[in-house]
Amino acid sequence: MKKLLVLGILFIYFTNSFAQEERKIPFSTAISAHIVKYNQKIDAAYKDNDLERAESLFDSLVRNHLSGTYMDNFSVYPLKGDPIALEDYEKPIFLITYASWCVPGIGEIPALNDLVDRFHDQIDFVVLFWDNKEKLKQKSKEYSENIKLVHIDEKTNQDSYIINKLKHALGFPMMYFMDENKKILDIRKIVTHHSSETLSNSYNIHFNSLSKGVSLLIADLDLNANSDLSTEDTKIINTSNDSGDRRTDEERRIDEEYEKYRKERDSINNRRKDN
Structure with missing residues (x-):
């Protein structure tokens, strides 16, 4: 029982450590994951001459996906x-x-x-x-x-x-x-x-x-x-x-x-x- 408890604690520790490491996302990875969808939306906004929408899309990309990388x-x-x-x-x-x-x-x-x-x-x-x-x-x-x-x-x-x-x-x-x-x-x-x-x-x-x-x-x-x-x-x-x-x-x-x-x-x- 003690061995299982120790193993459980070690598992949680290493899982948390790995998760913390995973949160350090490279900018190149984040931009690659979101740029295609962003370009599709922003192209549509420019096509409609909706500059306000285009600015909002840029701000959203930065705020939600790039800041913190x-x-x-x-x-x-x-x-x-x-x-x-x-x-x-x-x-x-x-x-x-x-x-x-x-x-x-x-x-x-x-x-x-x-x-x-x-x-x-x-x-x-x-x-x-x-x-x-x-x-x-x-x-x-x-x-x-x-x-x-x-x-x-x-x-x-x-x-x-x-x-x-x-x-x-x-x-x-x-x-x-x-x-x-x-x-x-x-x-x-x-x-x-x-x-x-x-x-x-x-x-x-x-x-x-x-x-x-x-x-x-x-x-x-x-x-x-x-x-x-x-x-x-x-x-x-x-x-x-x-x-x-x-x-x-x-x-x-x-x-x-x-x-x-x-x-x-x-x-x-x-x-x-x-x-």
Whole structure:
């Protein structure tokens, strides 16, 4: 009887351990399992010119099937030095996939550069170009030196299975937000706007869009840091914030800037309607 009990306990232990391991699903596996059905639905939405439905399908795919998966390891190529494996980045990663033929909004790169210069000590900002080295060189002068600019030639890369998924499944430009263990917290599209938008407005639009990804990564860092605090430390943190607002100062500032931008945008729209 005792032997059976011991065997039962061991069985439950190993079953639970295996189940926990199984939950660490690679991104490539998850996207492969769902991309065909997603493409069928999104093609139908675009055929009906239902852009709202298309956005909803993308959000649902990310939220229900891709968030919480782990990015596969693959190698990227900087302008100088040896190839770098994704697993070698030790900080949370803000990854943008791009290509030289994509035309960014006029304020996109300046907004990204400002955020990178402010947060590169806490986050690895990686801009991945689906291009060769020469084309990356042409673009490199536009970006902050604190951005890790890398490229991949799909035809020659040995990790073609994941490269194919990253480049073709969801398209690009695209933003991937990962914690230090390469767990995907979210995936978002780069915001777009009309080409006639002013530099100031374009900067504000992109800053507020990009900063939401930064806030997500910083909040995850803070959450992990707070989980290591003692119970007494946690009580002190909670009681010091009577309003229930648990945002960091930086998150609060970003939200305030976004609210300011939103009010300015609404004011401009109202003036246009009046005219």
